[in-house]
Amino acid sequence: MATGRTHRPATRSRGIPEATVARLPLYLRALTALSERSVPTVSSEELAAAAGVNSAKLRKDFSYLGSYGTRGVGYDVEYLVYQISRELGLTQDWPIVMVGIGNLGAALANYGGFASRGFRVAALIDADPAMVGKPVAGMPVQHIDDLEKIIDENGVSIGVIATPAGAAQQVCDRLVTAGVTSILNFAPTVLSVPDGVDVRKVDLSIELQILAFHEQRKAGEEAGAAEAVVPPVVRGATAPAEGRKGPDGDMPAVMPA
Amino acid sequence: MATGRTHRPATRSRGIPEATVARLPLYLRALTALSERSVPTVSSEELAAAAGVNSAKLRKDFSYLGSYGTRGVGYDVEYLVYQISRELGLTQDWPIVMVGIGNLGAALANYGGFASRGFRVAALIDADPAMVGKPVAGMPVQHIDDLEKIIDENGVSIGVIATPAGAAQQVCDRLVTAGVTSILNFAPTVLSVPDGVDVRKVDLSIELQILAFHEQRKAGEEAGAAEAVVPPVVRGATAPAEGRKGPDGDMPAVMPA
DNA sequence: GCATGTGAATAGCTTCACAGCT
DNA sequence: AGCTGTGAAGCTATTCACATGC
Structure with a gap:
């Protein structure tokens, strides 16, 4: 998306x-x-x-x-x-950079799944000086100071962001300025990019929340099944209070002003 | 999806x-x-x-x-x-199991993003005896032989699959049989599940391919921009051959029978 | 005969634009 | 005056069902 x-x-x-x-x-x-x-x-x-x-x-x-x-x-x-x-577009070779070589970034770098299909990891990049030079998936991690140079020299147009949320927008901006026009974002943030740049996001937490929604519905169905004419009895004590018109369930503590 | x-x-x-x-x-x-x-x-x-x-x-x-x-x-x-x-459904607690504690599985286990939001990792499970007992993200990895027991005892209804593609369907079947009704699949395979079970998939390689498609289109636009009336000159030498009706580009080597 | 390719029908999603309420 | 809530319109995607061509 x-x-x-x-x-x-x-x-x-x-x-x-x-x-x-x-x-x-x-x-x-x-x-x-x-x-x-x-x-x-x-x-x-x-x-x-x-x-x-x-x-x-x-x-x-x-x-x-x-x-x-x-x-x-x-x-x-x-x-x-x-x-x-x-x-x-997989008959050509796509050099990509990965920024943010933490747990997830390293796992992605090691995941061979894309290397096979036209994609080639041109560089692994991190902001942590302690990471720089360390080999991950057989490549030395490079410092983010060299981001622009790396992108330019390798003709990179696709970037993967696997940094913490707080750093993602900043990294994104630098990628875009350096010429990257497609970004795959694993950081749990909305990235803002200029027109012409594509962003796709992957967010584990969001996927789980969507599953939880359906899971909850399945659980509820067991009770209120069959004849759905009579509305299920309200969970709390009092009748649906005036004001808020949500289908059911009010705040546990204080109501908004 | x-x-x-x-x-x-x-x-x-x-x-x-x-x-x-x-x-x-x-x-x-x-x-x-x-x-x-x-x-x-x-x-x-x-x-x-x-x-x-x-x-x-x-x-x-x-x-x-x-x-x-x-x-x-x-x-x-x-x-x-x-x-x-x-x-x-996040006001309740969702115990989840993660199966497949390789690079990616371990990274996901370490990723705190979901622990915060109603989800709790009840168990990390792997088939490799060498992994069993090892602590990952502060929990000992358990053997897949105990899958059913773990799911039952913890009331797990959501499972995460991060195994290699070849093992995913088999793991999925066991999860479903044991009572799991929502699955988040990181393995690059289509899972088949009975009605009533939800599957969502996350696939890095697919996301990159979608980006590559758009990226390719951007590159092509630079040439054929502005007045799109005159069709761009055909890349190859010969005129569009009879037979196949694809917009352009034929097989490099042999054609199908 | 059989499976593709595709108009037409349907369903679902997004955007518009404004009535309704605070 | 301002912002929500929502019918209506427009658009995209899916499904149907069958003509088309091998």
């Missing part, structure tokens, strides 16, 4: 809807697995199952890329792998 | 749209920051800016929760913190 003032609202990316773009990597992963097993062709039904979507959606998605299937047969696996890779 | 056969398609969660639920944690974070600075009230405009959304969306979102604001004034910060927390 892009954040802040980001993500061109106007024209859709070369006609490919954002929702489709977000699924292309899923298809690509499923196709790569098939390719490794030397499966020559696959139907929309099979591939959709492997990618965890339904087949109509998959066919619609592919239709934005072009007519890459064969009616009555399905899709050629190798061909699709190539087309989707090209569409995603 | 929920995956596989998941996420009740029918009735919306107590009337709250999924897109709204996904933003509540953002609002909550912004509100918590205001609360810590003892700001008493906030307008939709201010709060929206802090959360990185626009104010109309925020007001619409809040309208699904109830009428918690005061016209002409704004929202009471403390009150909203409480209401959103309650809506998200």
Whole structure:
């Protein structure tokens, strides 16, 4: 999800809807697995199952890329792998920098998952002088003072931020000034960036909170199931007080002025 | 994003749209920051800016929760913190288990971000006997043989999977059988779960690929900008070959049969 | 015959713009 | 006067269902 003032609202990316773009990597992963097993062709039904979507959606998605299937047969696996890779821009090499080599940053650096797919970690960067020079994932950590130089020399346009929340905006600003135009943010903060810069965020805590919401609903369903006509009895003692109109549950202590 | 056969398609969660639920944690974070600075009230405009959304969306979102604001004034910060927390189910304690204590798992365990917000790591679990007993983030790692016992004794309903891709489905199945109904998946695989179980996934590699797509488009724009009437000259030599109808770019080597 | 590709229908989300309340 | 709360409009995404072409 892009954040802040980001993500061109106007024209859709070369006609490919954002929702489709977000699924292309899923298809690509499923196709790569098939390719490794030397499966020559696959139907929309099979591939959709492997990618965890339904087949109509998959066919619609592919239709934005072009007519890459064969009616009555399905899709050629190798061909699709190539087309989707090209569409995603993975046929070229993307040097990236990671800023913030703490627990998470180090774990990400060690995670090989992206190194395989067109991405190459050009540098690991941290502000802590004690970290500088230490090898992480086989590379020496570099000091943030050299950020601009590193970005420039390596032609980096994608940055990963894994700093504490407090440092993220500042790091972001420096990345953007130095020429980075895509940022993956692991810090739990909203980043503000100028137009033309894309930000995506990954936040563990937010994901858990969303799960908790659904989990809570499941628990509540057990009781108030079946005939949902009679509203469940109010938990507290008194009747719904005047004023606030929330469905139920008031503040434990004091009410707002 | 929920995956596989998941996420009740029918009735919306107590009337709250999924897109709204996904933003509540953002609002909550912004509100918590205001609360810590003892700001008493906030307008939709201010709060929206802090959360990185626009104010109309925020007001619409809040309208699904109830009428918690005061016209002409704004929202009471403390009150909203409480209401959103309650809506998200964060006024109760959620014990979670983390399975797979490798680089990433350990980093997540050390990341305090969720411990604060109603979530409590009940156990760290790994399949590697060499890991068992080792302290990570102040807790001894436990063996996966005890998974069911741990889940049962702690009343765990939320699990985090940070294993290698190959082990994820198997771990997922065991979690579900043991009673877990919400899963946060960091392994790069599609998990299949029965109805009623929610899965959300976090995948670094996918996020980077989405960024690469947009990045590529930006690079292409520099050339074909301004008057987009005349189509840009075809990159290769020959005219668009018959047969495949993709917008441009064919396979480097062999074509499919 | 069979699976793709796609218009048309539906559902869901966002934005607008203003009525309603403080 | 100012800001919320919300119908209505517009837009994006998903699903349906079938014509199309191998």
